[in-house]
Each structure stands twice: as C-alpha cells, then as structure tokens.
Amino acid sequence: MLGEILRSQPEIALFVSLAVGYFIGSFKLGPVQLGGVCGTLIVALILGQTGARIAPDLKNIAFALFIFALGFTGGPQFFANVGRGWRYGLLSIVEIVSVLALIMIVVVIMHLDAGTAAGLLAGAATESAVIGTATEAIGKLGIPDADISHMQANVVTAYSVSYLFGLITIVLFTSQLAPLMLRVNLRDESERLWREMGGESALEDGQRQAMASLVTRVFKVGPALNGVAVGVLEQRHGGALTVEQVERNGVPSIVGANFVFAQNDIAMIMGRRDALLAGAADIGVEIAGRDSFGLAKAERLDVVLTRKDLEGVSLRELRGRSTAERGRGIYVEAVTRLEATIPALPATRLNRGDILTLAGTKGDVDRGARLLGYPLVPTQKTDFVYLGIGVLLGMAIGHLGGTFGGISLSLGTGGGCLLSGLFFGWIRSRHPLVGSLPPAAAQILKDFGLATFIAAVGLSAGPDAIKLVREYGISLPLVGILMVLIPGLLSLLIGRHLLKLDIPTLLGAIAGQQCSTPAISSLVSVTGNSTPVIGYTITYALSNVLLPLMGPVVVGLARQLGG
CATH class of the missing domain: 3.30.70.1450 (Regulator of K+ conductance, C-terminal domain)
Structure with missing residues (x-):
C-alpha cells in the first residue's frame, strides 16, 4: 500500500525524505553531525526500495539552481583568493591532486566503476556537489540506459557510505590527531597567534564571550x-x-x-x-549606570568592501591610511567571509567582497560605508532577469568539452552553472546595483536545490544501493578514511615545514580543503578563538569550486582505467 502511494505520488516521497532526513541530520554526537543532506540521502535510499521516482527534469532544475547559487555566493572570495593567499591555496591543490591519485589507484586495485569512484570522492571530501557533476557526466558516456542508471546509483551509495567515515576522520584529524603529531597545545598556539595579530591578552572563554x-x-x-x-x-x-x-x-x-x-x-x-x-x-x-545623553547613539552597519586598493590590507594598515578626521569614530567590529566570521584583529587582512560590520554613530558608519564600499541593504527582492541569464549562460558553457588523452570530458550543466555563478557573483560584488540575490534567497536555492537533487538521485538508486554495499562491504569506508588522512597528512607536512604556516590557521585550511563545516566548528571550539577560520575561508573557497569540477574528470579517468 505504501509503495503504491509513493509510486503514484512521488512528491510525497520527496518531502518525506526532506523532513525526516533533516530531522535525523540535526542530531549531534560530540562534534560530529550527519547533516540534512546526508540524512535526506539515507531516507531517500530507503524509500527508493518502493519504486518511487522523481522526474529527471525536476532533479536537473534543482541542481542547476543549487550549483549556480553556490558559485554566486563564493565568486567574490574565489577570485580574491586566486593569487593572494597562495600558500593556503596550494593546500587545495594538494587535496585535488592527492585524492585524484588515490581514486585512480583504488579504481585499478578494486576494479571500481566510474560511479563508485566518483561517489567515494564526493563522500570522502564531504563535497555533495560532486554527486551532481559526476552523475551528469555518467549520463553522457554513451552507454546503455541500464548501465547509466546502475552507475548513477553507485555514486550516491558510495557517497552515503564514505561520507560519515570521512566526516568523522577530518573532525578528529584536525582537532585531535594533528596537534598530537605536532606535539603542541592547540589552545595555547591559538592564544599566541591571537595576541600576535593584535588581540587582547588571554581571557577565560566565558569572559571573552560575555x-x-x-x-x-x-x-x-x-x-x-x-x-x-x-x-x-x-x-x-x-x-x-x-x-x-x-x-x-x-x-x-x-x-x-x-x-x-x-x-x-x-x-x-x-x-x-x-x-x-x-x-x-x-x-x-x-560614572556607572549613566546613559549616553541620547545625542549620539551607537549603530552597526554591514558594508561590502569593494575598493581594489584595499585588497590584502590589514585593519591596522587601513586605519593608518585614513586621516584622523576621516577615520574618526569608525570601528570594524566583525569581518564576514564566505558566511564565516573571521577575527577582526589589527593584523587581519581584508579581501574585496568581505562584509565589514562597522560600529559607531550613524554619521560615522555612513561615512565609513562611503569610504569602503556600499552598505549591505537588507532586501527580499531577487533579480530573476540576472538569475535566469546566469543559469542559461551556465547551461551553454556546460556544452563545452573535448577529448584529452583519449578521455572524453565535458563540463555539463553543473560545471557550466558553477563557472557562470562565479562570474555573475563577482560582477555583483563590483557593481552592487545589478543582480540582487539576497543571502537568504541564495541560501534557500542552495539548501532546497541540493536537498531536492539528493532526494531525487537517492530515490532513483533503488535496489542497486544494497548490491553495492554487499559487493564491497567494509572496503568503501576504509577507502573513505584513507582519502581524508593521506591528503591531510600531506597538507600538514607541506603547510608546516615548507610553507611555515601557523598551526591554528593551517588546521583550519585543512578543514577548508575538505569543505568540512563540522571540522572548523570543532576546531574553533577546541582553540577557544576564531583564528583557524582565517585559513579555512581561503581553501574552502577554492576547494568548493575545484572539487565539483573534478566529478567529470574522475568519471572519465575511471572509465578509461576501469574499463
């Protein structure tokens, strides 16, 4: 009876997957949280056994909106970090090269198909967007429909199996194992770096927060x-x-x-x-308890930094460049980058596209906005002309491709919309009067688009999911763990001994190269301050773009090597 209802009304299966999946994903075990996307996938895989299926068109539309919004919100920081912050950016390259090499080794040893290989990459790197770019690439292999469906099912199954183990591994590696290997007290190191950057002297956590x-x-x-x-x-x-x-x-x-x-x-x-x-x-x-006379009231204003000459300038240098009268009464209380708050300390360096929270009287913060960029005015309106053109351009770019070394590669709609989103987001940051896509609207596109896509592919996986788990058993989780540990160890050695990075920001960068929000949350909790976020935002911005583009590459290489 249930199966018949879900098959006749698959939209019920979709929203059950979303509701139950996000409920399951909300539970935390220590610093580890499954998350709504993985929870949705697990529920969809179970409901998929009933034969419920979502129309492919809905799946494609949802993924196109998700991947465009992902690029749009990350565009300003992606371009800001290309060239600058190269030491951290190098760690993203280490991640990409090492996981590709590992995947190909595993493909040869275990004779994995292209779908399973891409799913391992998506799960171990905790990058859900790879599922979309990989499944789309599989659909263009020119093989029988039954084989396409089988491989695409293997993508989501391998992802769901390896994701949890990859997530636990990166959280434990960055917050526990790596500090032990380096023989440092992570909290002391973070406190030292905080003071070096101009932060106040050590305080108990409760005091600092209060x-x-x-x-x-x-x-x-x-x-x-x-x-x-x-x-x-x-x-x-x-x-x-x-x-x-x-x-x-x-x-x-x-x-x-x-x-x-x-x-x-x-x-x-x-x-x-x-x-x-x-x-x-x-x-x-x-005079304790005295108010401020009611004449000058402190206000806060979020301002988007757009001035090219302030790229890479520290807050200390920013104040030094301003005359005493122009900079008077303007305070940078917080810096937000890629939806993460980084410490607003004198040595903190700024990127174009950063959101600076200015504090002071209304006249002072308005003057600061004029000097630095433009106020981030709250709006509920989305420029659907800009959004529509961006997605259409992404679809057009997705048709680009070719054969390289005998391997057929194509960007697909996912890769094309990602690149288009990056470009349109960058334009928006430079010309704020066009292309409004409010942060809340962009977040809805990302959350609902990805969750809908994941639910659709999970439902379509059906009985193939059980077959893959039975075939490989514990091998997939073990490979997922190795694909986190080996790149993490390489980045730790290169970052510490070759690039001479500070340990807190290095560990934050390793969390970012894995696109792992739980890992950076755990790091901030262990360190007691937000210094790890400085490294995290750079590698996250790069890996969040580069890893999804690797989906078609893995499919092409695995198809060539695995036969």
Whole structure:
C-alpha cells in the first residue's frame, strides 16, 4: 500500500525524505553531525526500495539552481583568493591532486566503476556537489540506459557510505590527531597567534564571550585632561577610542577633534574595551549606570568592501591610511567571509567582497560605508532577469568539452552553472546595483536545490544501493578514511615545514580543503578563538569550486582505467 502511494505520488516521497532526513541530520554526537543532506540521502535510499521516482527534469532544475547559487555566493572570495593567499591555496591543490591519485589507484586495485569512484570522492571530501557533476557526466558516456542508471546509483551509495567515515576522520584529524603529531597545545598556539595579530591578552572563554569588544563608557573628566583637545586624547590611544559627546554645565553636545576638555566635564567615550581600560585612569572617574545623553547613539552597519586598493590590507594598515578626521569614530567590529566570521584583529587582512560590520554613530558608519564600499541593504527582492541569464549562460558553457588523452570530458550543466555563478557573483560584488540575490534567497536555492537533487538521485538508486554495499562491504569506508588522512597528512607536512604556516590557521585550511563545516566548528571550539577560520575561508573557497569540477574528470579517468 505504501509503495503504491509513493509510486503514484512521488512528491510525497520527496518531502518525506526532506523532513525526516533533516530531522535525523540535526542530531549531534560530540562534534560530529550527519547533516540534512546526508540524512535526506539515507531516507531517500530507503524509500527508493518502493519504486518511487522523481522526474529527471525536476532533479536537473534543482541542481542547476543549487550549483549556480553556490558559485554566486563564493565568486567574490574565489577570485580574491586566486593569487593572494597562495600558500593556503596550494593546500587545495594538494587535496585535488592527492585524492585524484588515490581514486585512480583504488579504481585499478578494486576494479571500481566510474560511479563508485566518483561517489567515494564526493563522500570522502564531504563535497555533495560532486554527486551532481559526476552523475551528469555518467549520463553522457554513451552507454546503455541500464548501465547509466546502475552507475548513477553507485555514486550516491558510495557517497552515503564514505561520507560519515570521512566526516568523522577530518573532525578528529584536525582537532585531535594533528596537534598530537605536532606535539603542541592547540589552545595555547591559538592564544599566541591571537595576541600576535593584535588581540587582547588571554581571557577565560566565558569572559571573552560575555564582554563586547566595542563598548561605550561615561566618565567625569579629571584634572589630567583639563585643557586637552579631544583629538589629542584619541591620538594617544591610536584611534582606538572616540569621544562622541560631552556634557558641560548640564548641556550635552556632540563634539569634534578640536573640542577642548574642562575638568568635571561628563564625557561619553566609545572604543575598544582594552583602550578604554588602559586610558581610564588618565580620563577621569567612570560614572556607572549613566546613559549616553541620547545625542549620539551607537549603530552597526554591514558594508561590502569593494575598493581594489584595499585588497590584502590589514585593519591596522587601513586605519593608518585614513586621516584622523576621516577615520574618526569608525570601528570594524566583525569581518564576514564566505558566511564565516573571521577575527577582526589589527593584523587581519581584508579581501574585496568581505562584509565589514562597522560600529559607531550613524554619521560615522555612513561615512565609513562611503569610504569602503556600499552598505549591505537588507532586501527580499531577487533579480530573476540576472538569475535566469546566469543559469542559461551556465547551461551553454556546460556544452563545452573535448577529448584529452583519449578521455572524453565535458563540463555539463553543473560545471557550466558553477563557472557562470562565479562570474555573475563577482560582477555583483563590483557593481552592487545589478543582480540582487539576497543571502537568504541564495541560501534557500542552495539548501532546497541540493536537498531536492539528493532526494531525487537517492530515490532513483533503488535496489542497486544494497548490491553495492554487499559487493564491497567494509572496503568503501576504509577507502573513505584513507582519502581524508593521506591528503591531510600531506597538507600538514607541506603547510608546516615548507610553507611555515601557523598551526591554528593551517588546521583550519585543512578543514577548508575538505569543505568540512563540522571540522572548523570543532576546531574553533577546541582553540577557544576564531583564528583557524582565517585559513579555512581561503581553501574552502577554492576547494568548493575545484572539487565539483573534478566529478567529470574522475568519471572519465575511471572509465578509461576501469574499463
């Protein structure tokens, strides 16, 4: 009865796969979380035994939207990291070359078909997009339909088997095994790097989380500041604090750099916590519980960095380049890159396309937006003209291909839409008035598009999934583990001894080359700060593009070597 219902109304199977899959994927065991995509695939594989199938057109549309949105959101950072950050980028190349070599060795030894080989790559590298590019490449092999269906089923089955073991391995390797091999205390190393980059001295985790980096305090001015100009005080502390307003004789007023203090003035000062703590004794006596007079209210504004001349500039250098008056009262409270927050420390280097959270009064943050780029204005509108043209162009690019060394390769819709998304996302970052695709809308396209695609291919796998597991047994999980450990060890050796990378950022880069969000989350938890995210964002941006493009390559090579 159930099978008949699902076969007659496959949309029921689709949404059951999504609902139950994401529910299963939400559970965590320590730092390891299966995730909604893998959970959806497992449920779809089970329901696929009933014969329920999703129309191929829906599957193709869902994947095209997912892969375009993936490229669109990653485009600015991808191009920013090509050339710059080459030491971290080299680790992504190590990942690509080593996993390709390993896959081909396993293909020859175990006589794997192209589908199983591509599924191992997708699962071990925890890169779900490879499933789409690989299954599409298999569909163009020019072999009987039954063989195509069998290989495509093997892609998702091999992925589901190797994904969990690859995920556990990369989490344990980056957060536990690698620090033991290097004989370091990861938390101490991260604290050292944090201080070297200009972060505050060591604090207990609870203190660091509870205390905001940018604060506002009210002081009664003491004799040390009598007759001293506001600008002089601010320069003493390197621009890390700003006098926003002063109350004199009961009358509050907003002040500039030329205003001169008088003893017993009541001053509202905004700035970095450490700067205010250091300067409190010279300023006067803090008045606890006093509000900010209601004249100058602190605001926050997200700004997209677009200036070409600020590419690779540190926050410390950014402040040094600005005149005292232009940069006055503008604070960078956070830096967001690829949806990850990296530490906004003086030594943090910026990329075009970074989202800077500016803090200060409204006039100050508006001035900062004009100086750095453009405000990220919340919008719910999607430019469907831009989106439609981008996907169409991607489909056209997907027809490009050729024969190389006797191996037939084609980008396919997946590879074409990925490249198109990269280009259209990059254009959007340079010309923000065109091509609106709000972050929330892009996330929906990525989440729903990928989950729908995964559910469709999982349902189509059917009984073939059981056959593959029976045929190879424990071999697939073991190969998945090796495909994480060997590239990870190579990157650890090259990154530490040849490239001389700091250990926290190196381990973050290894998590990024595996496109593993759980691994970087575990690292941040172990280190106690966000320094590993600096390396993660660079390799993640590169691997998130390069790995999906390897889907057709693996299919072509495995077809040639495996026969």
